[in-house]
Amino acid sequence: MSVADGRVVSARDDLARFNEAGLLEAPDIHTAQLIARTAGERNPMALLGAALAMRALRAGSVCLPIRQVHRLAQFFVRDADAQAGIAPELDALPWPGADEWLDALAGSPLVGDEHAPANEHPLRLVDEALYLERHWQDQESITRILLGRCGPFPGVDGQVLEQSLAWGSGRSDRRDEAQRRAVRTAIGARTTVICGGPGTGKTTTISRVVAAARDQAEASGTPLRIALAAPTGKAAARLSESLEEHAREFGGRAPAATTLHRLLGVRPDRAPRFGPGHRLPFDMVIVDEMSMVSLELMARLLEALGPDTRLVMVGDPDQLTPVDAGAVLADITAAGLPGPEPGLPGVVVLDHGYRFTSGISDIARAIRDGDPDRTLELLAGTDRVEFHDQDAAELDLEATLSLRTALVDQALATTRAAREGRAEAATEALGAHRLLCAHRTGPYGVTTWGAAAERLQRAAAGQLGSGAWYDGRPLLATRNLPELGISNGDTGVVITTDRGRRAAMSNHRTYPAYVLEDVETMYAMTVHKSQGSQFDNVTLVLPSPDSPLLTRSLLYTAVTRARTGVRIIGPAASVRVAVTTEAQRASGLTARLSRAPGWRGR
Numbered sequence: 361m362s363v364a365d366g367r368v369v370s371a372r373d374d375l376a377r378f379n380e381a382g383l384l385e386a387p388d389i390h391t392a393q394l395i396a397r398t399a400g401e402r403n404p405m406a407l408l409g410a411a412l413a414m415r416a417l418r419a420g421s422v423c424l425p426i427r428q429v430h431r432l433a434q435f436f437v438r439d440a441d442a443q444a445g446i447a448p449e450l451d452a453l454p455w456p457g458a459d460e461w462l463d464a465l466a467g468s469p470l471v472g473d474e475h476a477p478a479n480e481h482p483l484r485l486v487d488e489a490l491y492l493e494r495h496w497q498d499q500e501s502i503t504r505i506l507l508g509r510c511g512p513f514p515g516v517d518g519q520v521l522e523q524s525l526a527w528g529s530g531r532s533d534r535r536d537e538a539q540r541r542a543v544r545t546a547i548g549a550r551t552t553v554i555c556g557g558p559g560t561g562k563t564t565t566i567s568r569v570v571a572a573a574r575d576q577a578e579a580s581g582t583p584l585r586i587a588l589a590a591p592t593g594k595a596a597a598r599l600s601e602s603l604e605e606h607a608r609e610f611g612g613r614a615p616a617a618t619t620l621h622r623l624l625g626v627r628p629d630r631a632p633r634f635g636p637g638h639r640l641p642f643d644m645v646i647v648d649e650m651s652m653v654s655l656e657l658m659a660r661l662l663e664a665l666g667p668d669t670r671l672v673m674v675g676d677p678d679q680l681t682p683v684d685a686g687a688v689l690a691d692i693t694a695a696g697l698p699g700p701e702p703g704l705p706g707v708v709v710l711d712h713g714y715r716f717t718s719g720i721s722d723i724a725r726a727i728r729d730g731d732p733d734r735t736l737e738l739l740a741g742t743d744r745v746e747f748h749d750q751d752a753a754e755l756d757l758e759a760t761l762s763l764r765t766a767l768v769d770q771a772l773a774t775t776r777a778a779r780e781g782r783a784e785a786a787t788e789a790l791g792a793h794r795l796l797c798a799h800r801t802g803p804y805g806v807t808t809w810g811a812a813a814e815r816l817q818r819a820a821a822g823q824l825g826s827g828a829w830y831d832g833r834p835l836l837a838t839r840n841l842p843e844l845g846i847s848n849g850d851t852g853v854v855i856t857t858d859r860g861r862r863a864a865m866s867n868h869r870t871y872p873a874y875v876l877e878d879v880e881t882m883y884a885m886t887v888h889k890s891q892g893s894q895f896d897n898v899t900l901v902l903p904s905p906d907s908p909l910l911t912r913s914l915l916y917t918a919v920t921r922a923r924t925g926v927r928i929i930g931p932a933a934s935v936r937v938a939v940t941t942e943a944q945r946a947s948g949l950t951a952r953l954s955r956a957p958g959w960r961g962r
């Protein structure tokens with residue numbers, strides 16, 4: 361068996377065709393062949409199912425729904441093809457008929473059914489979808505635990521809760537009502553989801569939930585046992601920082617947020633420290649940025665929670681999904697979590713934007729609604745929004761005055777602050793504008809656009825030397841450096857201080873060059889990397905309409921990174937494709953929850 365140019369030489373017949381088309385890659389085929397050999401399975405349809413289930417997982421799907429495999433397979437793209445904007449040609453491939461394929465899978469020794477004992481088969485076919493056993497078990501675990509966690513949390517002091525909810529009275533604002541409902545549910549229910557776009561008051565609401573939980577603890581004479589967590593170090597740091605800002609308003613300090621991995625004590629090659637046999641010792645666990653939590657992490661989190669711990673999940677289900685398989689926030693939201701009492705659902709939606717200029721939130725809404733005409737109409741006629749309806753690869757940066765000006769102004773402001781050693785001013789100037797690309801490489805990618813922006817900005821700011829540590833150099837951390845308090849995705853600027861050249865990072869600390877190994881120069885970044893950050897102005901480079909990376913959540917995430925201004929470069933056809941393409945992440949979670957007796961109608 362050998363691999364040449366990503367082609368698996370031993371892949372026979374159908375598998376070879378799917379491999380050549382770029383749909384299946386070496387790990388998918390090798391794993392499928394290995395498990396088939398172990399079980400003595402030779403049916404090519406079973407092998408193809410197994411290999412595609414592996415592939416689906418790498419594309420973020422928890423299972424392979426056999427009747428929708430064609431739709432899902434649009435997203436099974438080799439990374440190099442995706443970056444080059446090449447979509448797979450699905451029609452030319454020898455797809456088995458769905459009925460025949462399902463029969464072959466049901467009869468295969470590789471595949472168990474819904475009632476098969478755990479771990480007896482490597483795969484499982486349930487509701488016409490093929491799962492890898494481990495992911496089926498995670499999905500079942502989530503379903504079972506969530507079902508047991510619906511409804512009211514016992515022992516809530518209703519009178520104290522009413523007092524906690526009495527903020528803003530006198531200048532009461534109807535828009536606060538959703539936030540009040542969120543706090544009421546978070547305190548009164550075992551499980552709550554609070555969702556909303558950027559600036560809808562999610563963090564404000566978290567701090568109010570913490571204050572209300574503290575009121576409950578004080579009333580019962582017990583200490584407050586609360587944990588705050590997020591899926592990434594950067595998101596955890598950002599949450600801690602925002603809560604600190606709110607602390608004055610609500611009295612007392614919120615506990616520092618940590619990563620979910622750290623909270624659970626996730627260890628390589630061993631079960632996490634906290635799990636079914638050793639539960640987390642909290643009355644409440646609040647998880648922010650839930651849209652980035654995978655199926656597997658969600659299963660581990662729920663398994664570590666006892667019935668006496670409330671869970672509050674906060675996030676924006678319309679944002680890009682996690683790197684690993686699953687889209688649990690969107691799935692649970694779609695299933696409609698039951699709340700603590702009739703008329704009070706477990707999912708609370710915050711839909712008033714407090715931070716955006718209304719133009720950007722209108723565009724975000726049109727994208728979220730999947731309305732390409734309205735999106736294009738708003739892009740053309742909204743203040744502080746620019747739409748360059750053209751192929752971005754043909755754009756002349758020098759001749760595009762508004763973008764050129766934005767880049768030059770940013771370089772001058774960043775460099776001036778850097779030379780004067782003003783760390784905060786330098787990082788602020790860096791955040792005044794961000795160039796975002798959907799692709800990493802190629803004519804629409806970060807490498808091309810970052811290089812063009814670098815040439816322009818360095819020339820404008822007079823940074824012509826060849827050394828890496830020049831004033832104003834924008835930085836991006838590419839790894840978590842917990843000992844330095846730096847998270848993967850943190851940005852910064854090289855500045856001159858009386859202690860020499862240092863990196864002023866977005867965590868408000870400065871570091872000497874020699875301690876920072878895993879940082880890159882950042883003149884542009886991918887939309888994925890930008891998730892969880894906001895900038896005053898954003899320029900988004902869209903690829904051509906045939907790019908398999910163009911999806912609604914990508915465009916929504918990019919546009920909602922901007923606080924005040926958005927510029928989009930790309931043809932209208934690409935906007936249309938993005939708005940109308942929902943990224944497909946197959947999962948059975950919504951269906952299993954919705955179907956469970958007692959889920960709805962509680």
Ligand SMILES: Nc1ncnc2c1ncn2[C@@H]1O[C@H](COP(=O)(O)OP(=O)(O)OP(=O)(O)O)[C@@H](O)[C@H]1O
Pocket residue numbers: 535536539556557558559560561562563564565602714715894
């Ligand atoms: N009820 C309210 N009345 C007035 N201002 C509010 C209210 N809720 C939030 N804000 C303000 O709106 C801004 C955004 O709030 P917040 O940071 O809580 O939103 P968010 O949803 O967490 O945003 P992001 O997703 O970007 O983190 C803040 O300046 C906050 O003070």
